[in-house]
Amino acid sequence: MKLKKYIFIFGIITSSLLILELISRKYIGLGTPALYESYEGMEYKLKANQNIRRFGNAVIINNASMRTTQNIIKKKAQDKKRILIFGDSVLWGGTHIDQEKIATSLLIKKIKNKYEIYNISAGSWGPGNWIEYIKENGLFDADKVIFLINSQDLVDIPYKGNGINKQIPTSNPPFAMLELINRYLFPRAIKSINTMNNKFISFKNKNVNNIDDDLDSNINEGIEFLNEVIDLVQKNRIELIAIQFWNKEEFESESPMQFHSKTNEILTKKNIKTIQTLEYFKKCSSNGKKLFRDGIHPTIKGQICLAKVLEDAVYF
Numbered sequence: 001m002k003l004k005k006y007i008f009i010f011g012i013i014t015s016s017l018l019i020l021e022l023i024s025r026k027y028i029g030l031g032t033p034a035l036y037e038s039y040e041g042m043e044y045k046l047k048a049n050q051n052i053r054r055f056g057n058a059v060i061i062n063n064a065s066m067r068t069t070q071n072i073i074k075k076k077a078q079d080k081k082r083i084l085i086f087g088d089s090v091l092w093g094g095t096h097i098d099q100e101k102i103a104t105s106l107l108i109k110k111i112k113n114k115y116e117i118y119n120i121s122a123g124s125w126g127p128g129n130w131i132e133y134i135k136e137n138g139l140f141d142a143d144k145v146i147f148l149i150n151s152q153d154l155v156d157i158p159y160k161g162n163g164i165n166k167q168i169p170t171s172n173p174p175f176a177m178l179e180l181i182n183r184y185l186f187p188r189a190i191k192s193i194n195t196m197n198n199k200f201i202s203f204k205n206k207n208v209n210n211i212d213d214d215l216d217s218n219i220n221e222g223i224e225f226l227n228e229v230i231d232l233v234q235k236n237r238i239e240l241i242a243i244q245f246w247n248k249e250e251f252e253s254e255s256p257m258q259f260h261s262k263t264n265e266i267l268t269k270k271n272i273k274t275i276q277t278l279e280y281f282k283k284c285s286s287n288g289k290k291l292f293r294d295g296i297h298p299t300i301k302g303q304i305c306l307a308k309v310l311e312d313a314v315y316f
Contacts, residue, residue: 029055030179033169034095042132043158044168046122054095064137067092067119076141082116083314084139086130087148090245090297091121101300106307115314126153127225134232145233146313150245151257154222223266230270241313242267246278248292273316280309
């Protein structure tokens, strides 16, 4: 009887795990994350030639680690101009939005007869990452380069250590359910615990002025990176346009954050034409919740608005 009981329990557990695996893989879309590879100086880049579905959304990475359906070749079409757009997770769009609904895809549909548009981005990328990408790949005989840059990019410095962050997938997990636990459930639990601890520490030290000793050095390094990547583009005699992206807090307060003006100062000194996203997004909606799914990343409606900004940058 005990043996039958154990077999029954084992069967229930096994069946439950199989069902959870099926749900995690087929209906949630886990098990096939967008994959990255480590790259010295660049931290990481998206692996080339990916075509996956994630949370029901298509994610396509071309032969040069760009989130663009079309592969890129060195020689562009004679009847088209080639535009390279560099950015971070704002431009990348995330796996929560289908490939066809990110801003660059919307732009491609509208002006594909005259332009080739390529999305060169990844989460937490900034000028330091762009530099290494350009050094590795060149600028593909581009006619114009667009930088989509936000207020925090001056202090988003590429990690200099060896290897890649464990939370950034470099290969598919053996089980979708394992990804659910390791990448989503466990980190969220840790984050909740840390948040509680930080609140306690903040309460204990509420009258103490905390100074980030690394901030000044990060700003100086970020300024160097931005100047260097601008010089790389200008050295190739390629027209450069910059878009300063206003996040949700900046959008709602209509006041830019700390490093916005410093970024703008650098762009002005380098004679870079610059577009601000604030007025574009205000025309799309006065409600930040409709345009941003969190503090910085655009919703589908926000992507439509961003596509209008990118279009004007192409024609600027």
